[in-house]
Amino acid sequence: MMMHQVLHDKLKADAERLSEALEHMSKLFLAPKEEKTLRAFTSAEVGELLRVSDGYLRKAHFDGRIPEVEQGPGNKRLYSAENILQIRNILAQNAKDPFQFLPGRRQGDKLQIWSTVNFKGGSSKTTTTVTLGMRLALRGYRVCLVDADPQASLTTFFGYQPEIDFRHGGTLYDAIRYNDGETSRVPIVDVLRKTYFPNLDLVPGGIMLSEFETETPTALSRGEQPVFFNRIRDSLRQVEDDYDIVLIDCPPQLGYLTMAAVCASTSLLMTIIPERVDLASASQFLTMASGVLEVLYSNGGIGAYDNFAYLLTRFDTAISTQQDLSEWLRQLLGDSVIKTPFVKSSAVSEAGLSQKTIFEVDLATTKNRKTYERALESVMSFSNDIEKMIQSAWGRGGTNEA
Missing domain, CATH: 1.10.1660.10 (Multidrug-efflux Transporter Regulator; Chain: A; Domain 2)
Structure with a gap:
């Protein structure tokens, strides 16, 4: 008689097989125990x-x-x-x-915390966050990237395999978790990782962050402090003097993790693909977010923001409807839409296949140099636009060339 496999046993077995395969795949790109390095x-x-x-x-x-x-x-x-x-x-x-030469915070400047949000996956949210972080670090800012997504895609850009490297802890979850009688949250410095990028640190993400979503209702019912929307903010205060800019990559949903990130932020960046389906999704996200944030505001969860900006991503210059929709969106939302879009490019996709951003690709050895140069120009331009917004939040208008 054929026995039907119990679902959770099958899922566990599949997860183990997939984890082993991913570890093998990683070794194809990185030598054993070798950390990623940055090009010249x-x-x-x-x-x-x-x-x-x-x-x-x-x-x-x-x-x-x-x-x-x-x-x-x-x-x-x-x-x-x-x-x-x-x-x-x-x-x-x-x-x-x-x-x-040192464009970061001066005395009296507040730490800039930007969260990248979207209700819908596939909008280049993670790619935008990690690329922007690397660009700002190269420009002379002290940057911390926080991976608040249980999928931990941002973490993988730095050569980690979250399901293997952080199987037993070491992620943002450890710094914001609730007490369970045996384990309590740790200082965020305990999970901070230096990266191969000077001026760029990482707080890794991982699947355990999904526990925060399921544990929060129970924690609220028993009145555990601090409440969920203060937990990321409180953790970042411990390292506030060490950075100029913190970028938080949020999960593609309006859950407790996203709300905690939003409440910690001084500015929000929403990625939008200029397609009708994505614009409809963005509208739904904004409608839901406005109601939730109104409640959080009335309970002291959030205050005033420096910026709520929209970045057009995966922008295909060859598709006329995308150009029309982007222009329509600019007319509708005005200066909130960042001037330069993040263009869709095979160069960005190809770099991502080997866990790299466009900044890490050696243009001298690539076969599609012009494609990479166009993608790099797009990334540098929208990053410069955001850098100006950060400088403006500090009450100054950027820096001049010597």
């Missing part, structure tokens, strides 16, 4: 990141004001991210305006 940058890229001209950079080397770096083919200088950070600090020490 050209002098033109470094000049843009430091907000100086190529000539300024060459003269600084010639005068001995900054150390020499590795040379590549054709004796062209190649800079590591550590080189860039070292040079940034040296130039800041001798500059008339040191904040040109």
Whole structure:
């Protein structure tokens, strides 16, 4: 007689098989125990990141004001991210305006916390968050990325396999969890991870974050403090002095995790694909969010925001309806729509297959250089738009080139 497999046994067995397969796949991209590394940058890229001209950079080397770096083919200088950070600090020490090179917080500036939200998956929410974080770190800001999504896609960009590496803890959940008699939450510094990107730290996500969604109603009924909407905010206060910017990648739903992230934030970034179905989903999200946030506001959960911005993502310049809808959306929502869209590009997708962002791809070795350059230009442009909004929240209008 054939025995029917119990569902939970099948799911457990499938999960184990999938986990083993993913671990094997990871080893194809990364040598055992080897961490990801970042490529070198050209002098033109470094000049843009430091907000100086190529000539300024060459003269600084010639005068001995900054150390020499590795040379590549054709004796062209190649800079590591550590080189860039070292040079940034040296130039800041001798500059008339040191904040040109160190654009982050000054005394009295509040920590900028941006949450990326969307009701619908597939809107490039995670890709936007990690790409923006890397760009801001390269521009000289101290950045912390927080993965608040149980799927932990953002965490995988840094070479981790959450289902393996954080099977027994070490994620955001540990820092915001409720007490259960045996285990209590830990300081967020206990789960913070340094990354291979200078100036960029990570609070990993993982499947255990889904427990926060199921545990919160019970915690509310017994009056456990702090309440859910203060838990991410309270955790981040422990490291407030260590960063200029925190970016939180939220799950694609309006649950307790998203609400906790929203209540911790100073600004919100909503990713929207300019398609009718996605616009309808965005409208539903905004309607639901407004009602929920009104309740949280009346209970002291949230206050005023610096920005609620919309970023058009997966924008296909070859599709006329997308261009029409994007223009319609700009007319409808005005300056809330970020000027530059995040264009749809095979370069972004191809980079993601090997757990990379567009910033990590070595353009010198890629076969589709022009495609990558167009994608990189799009990413740099929308990141610059957001950087200006961050500077504006600090009461200043950005930095000038030397």
